[in-house]
Amino acid sequence: MTIENADKQADINPAGSSTGLMEPMLVSEGSRRREDLADLAVELASASAAFRAQLPSSIVSALAGLVRSMNCYYSNLIEGHNTHPIDIERALNNDYSTDPEKRDLQLEAKAHIIVQRWIDNGAGRGRVAQSEFLCEMHRLFCEELPESLLFVEDPKTGERFPVVPGELRKRHVQVGRHIAIHPDDVPRFLARFEQAYDKLSRTASIIAMAAAHHRLLWIHPFLDGNGRVARLMSHAMLLETLDTGGIWSVARGLARNEKEYKIHLANCDLPKRNDLDGRGTLSEEALIAFTAFFLRTCLDQVNFMRTLVEPEALRKRIAQWAEKKTKEGELPAKARLVLEAILYRGELPRGDVPGLVGLTERQARRITSALLDMDVIESDGPKAPLKMSFPAKLAHEWMPGLFPEKPSDDVA
Numbered sequence: 001m002t003i004e005n006a007d008k009q010a011d012i013n014p015a016g017s018s019t020g021l022m023e024p025m026l027v028s029e030g031s032r033r034r035e036d037l038a039d040l041a042v043e044l045a046s047a048s049a050a051f052r053a054q055l056p057s058s059i060v061s062a063l064a065g066l067v068r069s070m071n072c073y074y075s076n077l078i079e080g081h082n083t084h085p086i087d088i089e090r091a092l093n094n095d096y097s098t099d100p101e102k103r104d105l106q107l108e109a110k111a112h113i114i115v116q117r118w119i120d121n122g123a124g125r126g127r128v129a130q131s132e133f134l135c136e137m138h139r140l141f142c143e144e145l146p147e148s149l150l151f152v153e154d155p156k157t158g159e160r161f162p163v164v165p166g167e168l169r170k171r172h173v174q175v176g177r178h179i180a181i182h183p184d185d186v187p188r189f190l191a192r193f194e195q196a197y198d199k200l201s202r203t204a205s206i207i208a209m210a211a212a213h214h215r216l217l218w219i220h221p222f223l224d225g226n227g228r229v230a231r232l233m234s235h236a237m238l239l240e241t242l243d244t245g246g247i248w249s250v251a252r253g254l255a256r257n258e259k260e261y262k263i264h265l266a267n268c269d270l271p272k273r274n275d276l277d278g279r280g281t282l283s284e285e286a287l288i289a290f291t292a293f294f295l296r297t298c299l300d301q302v303n304f305m306r307t308l309v310e311p312e313a314l315r316k317r318i319a320q321w322a323e324k325k326t327k328e329g330e331l332p333a334k335a336r337l338v339l340e341a342i343l344y345r346g347e348l349p350r351g352d353v354p355g356l357v358g359l360t361e362r363q364a365r366r367i368t369s370a371l372l373d374m375d376v377i378e379s380d381g382p383k384a385p386l387k388m389s390f391p392a393k394l395a396h397e398w399m400p401g402l403f404p405e406k407p408s409d410d411v412a
Contacts, residue, residue, distance in 0.1 A: 013172075015184040022189065022215055023280030024287065025196035026208055031278075033288045034207075040295040041206035047299060048242045051306040055247070056346025058387045062378075063309065064120060064246035066390040070403055072112040074255035075231045076105075083109045084406045085392035104146045111144030115232060120246045124236040129197035129212060131190040131221075138222050138229050139166025152224045161223065169223040178269045180220040189219045205241045209234055210294035211287055214268045238298070248305040252403075253297035264290040308399050315343050321397050331374070332367045334359065338386070342377060347385040 027034055052060060069085040069092075076083055083105045087097070091106035092113060115137055127133045142150060142165035151160045161171060168186045172179075181189055197205075197212045216230045231251050238244050254261045267286040278284025308314075322336035334357040341356055342348045348356075354364040368386065371377045378389045390398065396405040 013179055013182050013185075015182040017181060017185055019189055019192040021181070021281050022192070022218055023282065024211075024278050024284050025192070025215060025280075026204070026211055027288055027291060028278060028284065031284065031288060033292070037207050037288070037291055037295065038203055040292065040299070041203050044206060044295055044299045044302065045202070045242055047302045047306070048238075048244055048248070051302055052243070052245050052247060054306070054311065055309065058346040059309075059343070060245045060247055062388045062390050066392060066395065066399075066402075067247055067249055067305075068113050068116045068120070069109075069392050071116060071231075071235065071249040071251045072109050073403055074249065074251040075112065075228055076109060077255045078231075078251070078258055078261075079227055081105050081108065085395065085403055086406045088113065089392040100148075104148050107144065107146050108149055111141050112228065112232075114144055115141045116235065116246075119232060119236045119239065125240060127198075128233060128236045128240055130194050131187070134190070134216070134221065134229060134233065135166045135168070137232055138225055141225060141228065141232075142166070163222070163224045167223075168221050171223060173220055173223070175217075175220060176266060176269075178218065178220075178266075180218075186219060186221050190221060193219065202241060205237065206295070207291060209237050209241075210291040212237065213294065214265055214287070214290060217265060218269065247309075248301045250294070250298050250301060252304075253301045257293075257297065260293065264293050304401075308402065311343070314398070315340055317398055317400075318343065321394070325374075331370050332363075335367050335371055338367055338371060339376065339388075342386055342388050347387045349385050350379075350383065353386075 027037060055063070066085075069088045072088055073083065073085045083102075087102070087106055088109040090096070091110040096103045096106050118140060119137075123136075124133055142163060150163045150165075152163060153160050168183070168190075170183050172183065174180065193212070193215060196215075197208055200208055213230050213234050216233060217226055220226050222229065231254070234250055235246075238250065239246060264286070268282065268290050270283050270286055271281060272278055272283045273285070278287075318339055319336050322331060322339055325331040326333055326335060337357050338348065338353060341352075350368065353368055354361045357364055357367060359367075368377075371386075372379070375391045376389055376394065377386050379386050395402045
């Protein structure tokens with residue numbers, strides 16, 4: 001991003017520009033590709049619902065915690081910041097690197113997690129496309145950032161400009177070839193954004209997610225942090241429209257196809273090519289192509305996660321891990337049975353453990369304590385049921401491919 005000369009920018013995008021500059025906001029009903037997109041939307045909704053239905057609610061909750069770290073990792077990776085989920089998990093436990101740069105990136109990741117948890121707890125329900133919610137997301141994220149990350153620098157002059165949490169930008173900016181609208185026009189364009197995306201039918205909402213994602217980036221409402229806000233908004237839209245439970249992430253798919261993702265975003269900035277390319281100012285064909293890419297990416301991630309945590313396959317991998325840890329002397333015998341019971345039931349009353357493993361209450365407590373100490377199970381209190389936990393440090397064994405394995409010598 002470049003902070004450009006104000007006079008030059010004002011000549012290109014003067015204040016008072018028509019919101020028609022970012023039309024079309026939606027793929028038109030009359031588009032020849034509309035039916036194909038509707039089919040993709042239905043397929044995605046069906047796959048997402050089937051995936052969530054195969055898991056007990058307590059497993060959904062535990063998995064969502066790991067996916068938050070995964071989503072954060074991939075979203076930050078798109079911005080060129082590589083903070084591994086294990087280091088993110090450490091940051092959540094206030095365990096920071098002694099390297100100032102790595103520590104700041106851990107704090108950035110922690111800020112992302114805080115905002116996504118807030119979203120997952122329902123903060124965006126019914127207002128995901130509203131400017132108030134977008135500003136609140138930006139504010140919460142930036143308030144948690146270290147000062148070293150709360151500025152943008154003009155690469156030409158070296159001048160630094162502070163990023164104010166939750167504040168709409170007051171400067172002209174250019175992102176790649178795209179010259180963003182005049183800062184005075186941002187509130188009015190956000191009002192049009194809200195009007196277009198706030199109250200849509202379910203299928204229309206699914207189809208519109210990609211358009212909303214791009215148009216928010218096109219407006220570029222904040223001086224910095226727009227990419228993360230856009231991806232968090234997309235996460236919130238998916239959460240609300242598909243009731244995903246937060247157990248899969250489009251950010252992983254976008255990061256793994258980053259070049260194609262950014263090409264689509266750039267293409268959506270282009271003006272329409274001819275009279276057959278929609279009725280707006282921007283290219284509808286490019287918007288349709290990005291929508292298809294976005295929906296297929298979502299579908300790919302649902303199917304990936306569904307295969308990864310298919311109950312029998314997941315049970316087998318976790319059982320093998322538990323048996324290995326027992327042989328290595330890190331877990332008591334029969335700990336595997338406790339993990340399998342929790343996976344099958346969703347949660348396990350503590351009083352059931354002795355009968356399950358066929359041991360005394362004292363021996364059963366030893367198993368429970370060992371599993372709790374290894375962070376593979378959790379409980380809301382000393383008498384509360386035992387639930388599954390999915391620590392990032394074990395993801396490469398329990399859910400291979402979720403994210404790259406962290407090198408053993410790369411410590412926080």
